Amino acid sequence: MNFPVKEGVYHVLTAIGVPNIHFFLAAIPVQLILFFFYLSRRQLPLRESRSFLVLMGWNMVIFLTDLLLVYTDSMGRKEELPFLTLFFFCSVLLENYFLFYYFCDALQADDYGGKRIRWIAFLPVAAGILYFGEDSMTGANLLELALLFREVNLVYLAFFAGLSLILVWLRRKSNSFRRNMGFAFCLLVLLFGLWGRLLFPQVLFAGCFFTLASFILYLTVRNPDFYLEHQTKVLNKAAFHLVARDRIRSCGIHGLGFVIKDYEEGRILYGSAFIDSFLENIGRFLVKEFDGGDAFYLGSGRFFLLFRRKIDGPEEADRLHRRFRKAWTKGERSAFFDICCCSLEEGLLFPDVEELMEVITFAFEVAEGVGQEDFIIGRDYQAKVARQVEVRRLFIDSLERDSLLVYLQPLMNGQTGKPEGAEALVRLSDGKGGLVPPGEFIPAAESSGSVAILGLQVFKKVCAFISQGGMDRCGMKWINVNVSPVQCLDRNLPEKLESIRKLYDISPAFLHLEITEQGALGPGGLEQIRRLRKLGYSMVLDDYGTGRANASRIKSIPLSSIKIDMSLVRAHFRKPDPYLPSLVNGLHDLGFTITAEGVETEDMVKGPRAMGCDYFQGFYYSRPISMEEFLEKYGTK
Known part of the structure; x- marks a missing residue:
């Protein structure tokens, strides 16, 4: 190659910003420390890690080229300057492209055209390299070429930074807030540097702002310690x-x-x-x-x-x-x-x-x-999980629209055989005319942290049913509403229930609150029970016999009634023994009314009745049915 230097070397270097190296010298140690510290840490096995390393490494190449240009000029070796200047041109253009390449890897740009987008984006870089290389070989004025390059480089930087910013926007939902902010601030710093370069063309801003951008990426996105x-x-x-x-x-x-x-x-x-x-x-x-x-x-x-x-x-x-x-x-x-x-x-x-x-x-x-x-x-697990995801979607959608269904199952008086109360049970529609089993959507409610909201919606629907005369039409005295262990952790639970009850202007005596052993004996459970009792609510211990509660422990809990879990009732009728009769008598002696859950046959009613159970709940009398069906079955016109 033959590079005719028709203007002074100093003017050529000034045109590309090399002599003004104050920002440049300050950026070199920062980039070196960042580069070697990054290499010393364990990296994620990702293309993103490698392309970030290439971006930092190439920035070091440009720094070294700048130093060599300054050194060559100071030593008066002007014959080498054109070659270094051309290499500098190519390196800067490639750095702009490597910036975009990193963002393609970090933001999964392959979804928007595969590898073709990288090749297409490289075409302007290849054209720029060929143009400046050809002009140099044909004897173009190096000063004019340097001035042109300065303008072209600003266009390239704006172009690739803009493309990268578009990728950040397209991928904003699939990245964390921290990553999105890191990407955005990195590109804004580069664009700010571009603006500074336009205002102060003789100051070497590019290397400094590229280093600052790399530093921001390291702190917010690429830090291996994250x-x-x-x-x-x-x-x-x-x-x-x-x-x-x-x-x-x-x-x-x-x-x-x-x-x-x-x-x-x-x-x-x-x-x-x-x-x-x-x-x-x-x-x-x-x-x-x-x-x-x-x-x-x-x-x-x-x-x-x-x-x-x-x-x-x-x-x-x-x-x-x-x-x-x-x-x-x-x-x-x-x-x-x-x-x-x-x-x-x-x-x-x-x-x-x-x-x-x-x-x-x-x-x-x-x-x-x-x-x-x-x-x-295997695929069975995958299918089960897909079902869970679908159920969770249905549940959250129903919760947001307040469209969860409340079913009632009667609590039959052991002496009269008539419904004296009922338990409110939540049901979820599958959107196709059927119901999602509680065993599927209750775990979805628990995993999504929505149990407390669910409980309040059920409580509200029951209050509305009572205020509209539904309970009176069925000749009942109360309706049981479940309170989950998660709700017991909410110190404002009594106030929330009271605000709903007062809205419908009904007596707290119409509402019995069922709580499991886990809730009653868990954190805050006993305190919540005492506060709710003071407000006039009757407290019922649900599923007794499946947890750690015993007679000595429940004596300290202000309960009015206890429901014996269906597993104990069924176990007694599979293999009768004295345990269940003794349990019922003992609980009666403590002053509790007793409900036998899960009764399915006439014998399962007669036996507990003889033991002294006060109420019965189970399929023998009725499955849980919608409020409308309940009114048709047990209500009076």
Whole structure:
């Protein structure tokens, strides 16, 4: 090449901003520290990690080129300056492209045209390189070329930053708030630098603002510490989401998980510090033993291993079991842990990481069951989870529209055989004329944290039914409404119930509140019962006999009635013994009225009646039916 330098070298360098190196020199140590610190940390196994490293590395290349240009000029080696200047032109254009390339990897741009979008976006860069290279070879004025490059570079930076900003907007819903803000601030800093370059063309802003943008990305998005679980020293749940999303789109999901059995119980019995002190040992073992996979800790004693290749799930699980049969040691302490493994069936496809997490969470809950052995997560699990997701959607939609149904099941007087009260039970429509079983949507309510809202909606519908004369038409004295253990944690529960009751202007004596042993004996349960009793509500203990409550404990609870769980009633009629009669007599002696739940035959009514049960509830009399059907069956015109 022959570069005729028709103008002074100083003017050429001034045109591209090299002599004014104050910002430039300040940015170099920051970029170096960031670059080497990033290399020293464990990186996520993602294309995003590699492309961010390329972006920082290329920024260093430009810094070195700038230094070499200044050095070459100061040494008077003008024959080398044109080559370095051309290399500088190419490097800066490529840096703009590498910025966009990083955003493509970080924001899954392949969904918007695959690899073609990267090649199309590279065409302006290739054209720019060819143009400046050809002009240099044909003897163009280097000063004029440098001035032109300055303007062209600003256009390129604005173009690629704008494209990246569009990607951030398109992907805003699939990223966390922190990542979105990091991406946005990075690009705004670059655009601000572009504006500064226009105002002060002789000041070298570009390198400084690119370094600042990299620093912002590191602090908000790429900091490896964000994705490290510090107890186990393996990757955390946030990292799992990112890596799994990348694998779903590239090589598919291959892996297995395992849970430490009775992990939470162990933390209670032996102390959380003692149990958690062994997690780091487990994490180190996983990283060392499964070097072909990436280990993640998902919390609560749950681990998952992701691989890029197909694996033999049972074989990998056996490797885990062999190690867990030995003691884990930490200094002078040692512990044994039992685990249950669940491996993904090969060929299992997931449309997104959210469905994968649902499947894994469901499998972990199964794995934690008593006596559960290793199993494979197959299409049956996937179908069950899909059903759960659909039920949750139906439930949340019904909750938002206040369209959940309230059914009533009568509580029959043991002497008259007529309904003296009823229990209000919530039901969910499947949108096709049928009902979703309570066993499906109640867990959805609990997992979504909506049980408290559900309870208040049921209470409101019951109050409306009573105020409209429904209870009087059926000759009843009260209706039972369930209060969940979650509601018992709400210190404002009595005030919320009272505001609804007063709105419908009915007496609290018409409302009996059912609470389970878990709620009554749990945090705040006894205090809530006492406050509600003072307001005039009768309190009923539901499902007695399935928990830890005994006669000595319930004597201290201000209850008016106790419902004996159907499991005790059915067990008595399968194999009669003195336990149930003695229980009924003992509770009567304490002053409680007794309801036998789950009665399904005439014998199951006669027996408890002879024991002294006051009320009966079960399919023998009626299944839960809608309020309209209840009025037709038991009401008077």
